[in-house]
Amino acid sequence: MTSPDSASTATVRDGGVPDIAANLAEVQGRLAAAAAEAGRDPAEVTLVAVGKTFGGERMIPALEAGQRVFGENRVQEAEDKWPALRETYPDISLHLIGPLQSNKVRKAIEVFDVIETVDRPKLARALARTMDEMGKRPGCFIQVNTGAEDQKAGVLPDAADAFIAQCRDDFQLPVLGLMCIPPVDEEPSLHFQLLAEIAKRNGLSGLSMGMSGDFEIAAQFGATHVRVGSAIFGARTKPTL
Ligand SMILES: *Cc1c(COP(=O)(O)O)cnc(C)c1O
Numbered sequence: 459m460t461s462p463d464s465a466s467t468a469t470v471r472d473g474g475v476p477d478i479a480a481n482l483a484e485v486q487g488r489l490a491a492a493a494a495e496a497g498r499d500p501a502e503v504t505l506v507a508v509g510k511t512f513g514g515e516r517m518i519p520a521l522e523a524g525q526r527v528f529g530e531n532r533v534q535e536a537e538d539k540w541p542a543l544r545e546t547y548p549d550i551s552l553h554l555i556g557p558l559q560s561n562k563v564r565k566a567i568e569v570f571d572v573i574e575t576v577d578r579p580k581l582a583r584a585l586a587r588t589m590d591e592m593g594k595r596p597g598c599f600i601q602v603n604t605g606a607e608d609q610k611a612g613v614l615p616d617a618a619d620a621f622i623a624q625c626r627d628d629f630q631l632p633v634l635g636l637m638c639i640p641p642v643d644e645e646p647s648l649h650f651q652l653l654a655e656i657a658k659r660n661g662l663s664g665l666s667m668g669m670s671g672d673f674e675i676a677a678q679f680g681a682t683h684v685r686v687g688s689a690i691f692g693a694r695t696k697p698t699l
Contacts (some may be wrong), residue, residue, distance in 0.1 A: 476692035478519035482507070485689050486675070492674035503677050506553050506666070511696040514539045520690065521547050529574075529685050531556025536569050538608040555637070555666075555685055557611045560584045567592055568570030574599040574637040574666050574683075577611050579624060586629035597634040599666050600625060602656060604649040605641035612638065615652060622660045635664020635682065650679035 490500035508529040509517050517528065517539070526549055530536035536552060544550055553572040563584045566573060576582055576598045588597045600622055609611055613621045618636075625631045636657045640649035650667050663695030667677025670689035677684065686692060 462677045475688075476690075478516065478690060479523045480526055480693075481525050481690045481692075482520055484508055485686055488674055489677055489684060492677040498677070504683045506683050506685045507554070507690050508555065508669075508685050509539070509691060510556075510687060511694045512691050516691055517543060519634055521550075527551045527553065527554040528688075529553040530570075533558070533562045533566050533569060535612040537565060538568065544633050553666075553683075553685075563588050564592070565593055565598055568598050571697065572597045572599070572634070575601045575611060576603040576625060576631065577603075577613050579621070581632060582588075582621075582625050582629045586631055589631075595632050597664075598625070599635050599637040599664060600633060601637045601639075604638045604652050605644060607641055608641065610641075618656050619660060623664070624654075633662065635662045635666060637666035637683075639669075640667075640672075647665065647675050647679060650676050650681070654680045 486505060486658055489505060490502055493500040493503050493633060495675050506529040507525050508521055510531045521543065526547070528550060530552065533554065536554070540550065540552055551571045552569065553574055554566055554570040555574050555660065557572035558566055558575050567588055573585065573596050576585065577600065585598065599660055601612040602618050603610050603614055606614055622633065626633050638649055638653045638655050639645040652666055653667055663682065665681050666683040666685060669679045670686050672683040673686055
């Protein structure tokens, strides 16, 4: 159902495969410019390249271009895709950015370097216990449901301070910061600002926020990690969950 003019042609090669290296360079340039414009050091903002739904072969141009931080939203998909790539590119850092079920905690700790979606006590407890057992401690972000959307994961803003304290003090999780996914139909900056405020009053420096459509705004509001998929790898045609 694509009309002839609906797809950008500037970054798409013959055959409809996007020019991933060119897209990546463009996103990095825009990200650095947005950070600099906000008076920030561009090196403070890490680009997390989101590869979900695409196979490992589509990651290779990004890897060859030097990209090392990637995001996936499903544990099983990451397990299928990344171990083989890690053999060639051992310094990859892989972030889980999708919901985590308690029964997949062990696998998630095995596969991921950072878990961005800690959002409830049961999960936090399971992560803490399993990290102790495994002797591996991926950094954690706490997901905040800044728009208080029923269908979205994340701790509610009102409950965030208590949950952050619980994760750090009771469960001793290595909490790096906060993560949010703003409602699609709202001004993202309000949500980025809210997330930044909650992080600041809790003494957290990490802020994972901003996607293909709004990563420059996120950088202006203090993002330390932006999660960008389609602007790099092209439009997704498969469902993501
Ligand atoms: C898919 C996804 C992204 C990337 O979305 P794009 O709009 O393709 O950049 C970022 N964050 C989360 C949590 C996602 O699921």
